[in-house]
Amino acid sequence: MTQQTPKPRLLTGDRPTGRLHLGHYVGSLANRLSHQDSFESYFIIADLHTLTTKPEPNYIKDLPFYIREIAIDYLAVGIDPNKSTIYVQSAIPETFQLNLIFEMLVSVSRLQRIPTLKEMARDAHISSMPFGLLGYPVLQAVDILLPRAQVVPVGKDNQSHVELARELAARFNHIYGQTFDEPQDLLSDLPMLVGTDGKNKMSKSLHNAIYLADDAATLSEKVMGMYTDPTRLRATDPGHVDGNPVFIYHDAFNPNLQEVAELKQRYTAGKVSDVEVKQKLIFALNNFLDPIRERRDYYHNHPMQVQDVLNHGIKVMQREAKQTMEIVRDRTGLSYSADLAMDKADLFGQYGG
Numbered sequence: 192m193t194q195q196t197p198k199p200r201l202l203t204g205d206r207p208t209g210r211l212h213l214g215h216y217v218g219s220l221a222n223r224l225s226h227q228d229s230f231e232s233y234f235i236i237a238d239l240h241t242l243t244t245k246p247e248p249n250y251i252k253d254l255p256f257y258i259r260e261i262a263i264d265y266l267a268v269g270i271d272p273n274k275s276t277i278y279v280q281s282a283i284p285e286t287f288q289l290n291l292i293f294e295m296l297v298s299v300s301r302l303q304r305i306p307t308l309k310e311m312a313r314d315a316h317i318s319s320m321p322f323g324l325l326g327y328p329v330l331q332a333v334d335i336l337l338p339r340a341q342v343v344p345v346g347k348d349n350q351s352h353v354e355l356a357r358e359l360a361a362r363f364n365h366i367y368g369q370t371f372d373e374p375q376d377l378l379s380d381l382p383m384l385v386g387t388d389g390k391n392k393m394s395k396s397l398h399n400a401i402y403l404a405d406d407a408a409t410l411s412e413k414v415m416g417m418y419t420d421p422t423r424l425r426a427t428d429p430g431h432v433d434g435n436p437v438f439i440y441h442d443a444f445n446p447n448l449q450e451v452a453e454l455k456q457r458y459t460a461g462k463v464s465d466v467e468v469k470q471k472l473i474f475a476l477n478n479f480l481d482p483i484r485e486r487r488d489y490y491h492n493h494p495m496q497v498q499d500v501l502n503h504g505i506k507v508m509q510r511e512a513k514q515t516m517e518i519v520r521d522r523t524g525l526s527y528s529a530d531l532a533m534d535k536a537d538l539f540g541q542y543g544g
């Protein structure tokens with residue numbers, strides 16, 4: 192066997208607060224699929240991040256369900272667990288350990304300058320900033336650096352978080368010696384997909400999302416209820432195509448380019464009804480979603496396979512995390528606690544120390 196140069200390691204993921212939708216598909220899943228062979232991908236299902244705005248048991252109790260649903264979404268769109276590592280953040284105790292160390296390496300005022308945090312607090316109706324929410328990007332830096340990832344695919348909104356991860360890596364290296372590669376962001380200029388309301392980006396909390404798991408009847412109802420061109424009252428009125436969500440979806444999901452071009456032309460000329468445009472969209476979306484739905488059904492009927500994928504991913508990541516924390520304890524000098532303890536397993540957990 193010839194020795195291959197290792198692929199750069201990539202990290203990205205999702206918070207398990209709901210199923211994935213078409214916005215996630217165009218905004219990140221499609222990208223992940225295209226990177227699957229050029230990077231060694233780590234996909235984190237970031238359950239601990241949900242605690243920053245929703246620490247109550249009432250929310251925590253839903254996490255295991257959505258963790259499995261998101262794993263099923265990943266598998267259903269074609270993420271290959273033989274090529275990529277899918278794991279659950281809370282199953283990696285080193286996350287908590289490295290987080291504490293990183294917290295010492297950043298100032299409160301630096302975190303307060305990160306614009307996304309105020310938005311998150313506002314969206315969650317939180318009036319005074321919890322310590323943990325301020326630390327959200329620190330925890331994200333832990334997610335990135337624990338598997339020693341070098342590349343993080345992000346949209347513009349998350350660039351400032353990767354920048355902080357770079358600063359934390361550099362700061363750690365400066366104080367304790369070269370340990371972490373500074374992670375680079377892989378900026379995608381993918382547009383945000385608008386929701387069915389035609390006003391906001393598609394988002395699970397705005398009730399304007401079409402889910403990968405939606406069945407044909409649900410899909411049809413959502414598309415038929417979509418906003419189109421508010422200035423157009425009758426099928427004979429000339430309509431606007433630009434910014435019209437129905438046509439944005441046609442462009443994103445209808446591979447029949449000739450049909451889309453013809454529909455746009457007839458729409459602008461007032462020669463096609465909204466209903467026909469929507470029916471053709473439903474057809475295209477069903478073609479796109481049908482294979483995903485089939486694979487979702489398959490994994491729902493084979494829950495042990497999903498469990499195996501998560502077990503395997505967690506095991507792989509636990510091994511990486513253990514290695515990283517051993518290096519971190521050595522570099523920082525904190526490894527002394529292992530010499531004080533009678534039984535190292537008591538200190539660092541069953542696979543630590």
Ligand code: ATP
Pocket residue numbers: 205206208213214215217218219346349382383384385386392393394395396397
């Ligand atoms: P929430 O309502 O809880 O904020 P959401 O549906 O907006 O959920 P997020 O968890 O905020 O989803 O999104 C995670 C990532 O998925 C984003 O950083 C982005 O890359 C991608 N994404 C989400 N929604 C869209 C969208 N409408 N268009 C493109 N990408 C999206």
Ligand code: MG
Pocket residue numbers: 394
């Ligand atoms: Mg969001």
